[in-house]
Amino acid sequence: MAVVESVLKREFKTDLFAQFARIGGALASGRRLELLELLAQRERNVEDLARLTSRSAANTSQHLQVLRAARLVEGRKAGLRVTYRLADERVFSLWKSLRELGESRLAEVSQMVRTYLNGKDSLEAVTAASLRRKLERGDVIVLDVRPAEEYTAGHIAGARSIPLPQLRARLKGLPKRREIVAYCRGPYCILAYEAVALLRSYGLRAFRFEQGFPEWKAGGHPVQRIEAKR
């Protein structure tokens, strides 16, 4: 009797942990994590995701289905296209805590970030709390340098959209003296680094927000979005 019960207990635990391992398995591929990072910006169809990650549509579709089987993303079909999005804001939290743990514990990560990103710009970045204060005091220009469509889907309240490729052409619209803070997708997004480098090369007072839009939103800070026309 006691033996039977303990076997049951073991089976229960084994099965239970195996379920949780399904989620772990979904996080076990860099490609899938990259898809999660993109979907944290805004929902996307398969083709877009494939293009943004430089992979085939078939391969991207398969990874999305693994993520969907683990219930981390949801897809809905509209016409020919299937649009995927994160299934839950806690999915982003999970990815964020995995990322933070990796940053602090995997020596390789900090090494890579140092050699690649800090080569671009070694300046200290603006924290979320600091950016929030600057915004409330109104003494900062916040630039969203992601593609326009991501700005449309959601951005830091009060930010202006200037996608990186257009930045050079639109320099004259920016004030010479005021402080400018640029942000993009997250800590490993290169756009803001490049934007700050460009702005500084023209003598503007530019800084980089240390995180990105999804982190700002997850932190409960004010956001805006452009409503779609009907």
Place this chain on the structure above:
Amino acid sequence: MAVVESVLKREFKTDLFAQFARIGGALASGRRLELLELLAQRERNVEDLARLTSRSAANTSQHLQVLRAARLVEGRKAGLRVTYRLADERVFSLWKSLRELGESRLAEVSQMVRTYLNGKDSLEAVTAASLRRKLERGDVIVLDVRPAEEYTAGHIAGARSIPLPQLRARLKGLPKRREIVAYCRGPYCILAYEAVALLRSYGLRAFRFEQGFPEWKAGGHPVQRIEAKR
């Protein structure tokens, strides 16, 4: 030039996300998650972990090495034994958020918990905030029904240790009228369910704490530990 740069960007991203995927990969096995859950209680040597999970020492050692390669656990050798522990409290946070996500999103999990655990006891459980208040008012007896060694390594401040196997023999030491709250390792630990069932069958006013010691500690609530003799 722009092409070279974008290839670099792609390689950087691919490599970077692959690093994070190492952690995901370590979380991709139920057996390893079970080890993390045990190590969240207290540090353990390989043999103990193998016994507690009903697996061979060689297999357990291999899983521990996967966890160590992902820097989620650390081992230190003392004499013949190697003692493993969680490398960082954020490792527990990560496991906790994975678990919570799984609970809410994987239908199979809630199904399993319902059929197995709720068969034991369908009563509502006491939350951490509520238990904290009861403790501060002093109108509750808190029982730690885990093995004594886990109690020693750390327990809810003010709790008494009565390992489940000894509970029946020590019933007479418990007050008839006061409220009793039992806890163990976490939401999927069966010990507290069984303790409450036993206490109630003797007419005591027993309830189950909905979580376990690691969650209590991670939540910043007061804990105690028994210092080892030198």
Place this chain on the structure above:
DNA sequence: AAACTAATCAATTGATTGCTTGAATAGTGG
């Protein structure tokens, strides 16, 4: 030094995963 122990290593097996390719499906627009 010999006997013993805890842990790890090494090699093997079978199972699972990942990627590629080409076909199939479902929906759109002429």
Place this chain on the structure above:
DNA sequence: CCACTATTCAAGCAATCAATTGATTAGTTT
């Protein structure tokens, strides 16, 4: 109904992972 498109499916192959077994290493005890 036909041509076209976005996505998914299916098959095949290589690579990786998981569990088992027996050997090996490092450290303790006698």
